[in-house]
Amino acid sequence: MKKHLAVLLLLSPSLVLAAGNTITFRGQVHAQTCQVSVDGSANPVVLLPTVATGDLAAVGSAAGETPFVVSVSGCTASAADALKIKTQFLASAATSGNNIPNLGTAKNVALQLRKSVGGDAIKLVGGSSVSVDGLEMAAGATSASHTFAVRYISENGVAGAGSVIGSVQYALDYL
Numbered sequence: 057m058k059k060h061l062a063v064l065l066l067l068s069p070s071l072v073l074a075a076g077n078t079i080t081f082r083g084q085v086h087a088q089t090c091q092v093s094v095d096g097s098a099n100p101v102v103l104l105p106t107v108a109t110g111d112l113a114a115v116g117s118a119a120g121e122t123p124f125v126v127s128v129s130g131c132t133a134s135a136a137d138a139l140k141i142k143t144q145f146l147a148s149a150a151t152s153g154n155n156i157p158n159l160g161t162a163k164n165v166a167l168q169l170r171k172s173v174g175g176d177a178i179k180l181v182g183g184s185s186v187s188v189d190g191l192e193m194a195a196g197a198t199s200a201s202h203t204f205a206v207r208y209i210s211e212n213g214v215a216g217a218g219s220v221i222g223s224v225q226y227a228l229d230y231l
Contacts, residue, residue, distance in 0.1 A: 090128035112215035142229035154179035161218030
């Protein structure tokens with residue numbers, strides 16, 4: 057009995073290591089970085105308006121578009137060239153329509169990020185970051201901002217009443 061137990065103890069660490077678990081780390085090194093804020097805060101909460109379930113009565117219907125501003129400061133574009141900075145959005149999960157899943161109680165509702173007010177949708181991929189153009193610091197400038205938007209969208213039929221909660225992480229891509 058003790059021989060079998062010893063064999064199991066010797067094998068269990070290798071079984072854990074053989075599972076193929078991977079941790080990926082990503083980052084950037086750049087000549088300068090900027091301070092970033094969204095609507096004036098490093099950890100913002102963007103409040104969307106309350107909309108009626110009838111506004112989200114069909115698949116693909118959307119309502120409550122709300123702008124939010126990503127701003128950078130504390131950095132300087134060269135005197136000759138503009139500095140183009142991409143905003144990266146990372147959703148831990150995404151819906152089949154590439155939107156932010158609702159963690160609240162409303163049924164058949166997701167949140168859709170947009171490149172600007174009335175602009176194209178930002179197609180999210182769960183677990184992967186998506187880089188979006190928009191922030192451009194003019195030559196010699198020290199700050200810039202870009203207005204993105206978010207809205208409710210129905211992906212699976214008539215929306216049910218309830219809360220809508222979702223989130224994404226954001227970062228700046230200087231490369």
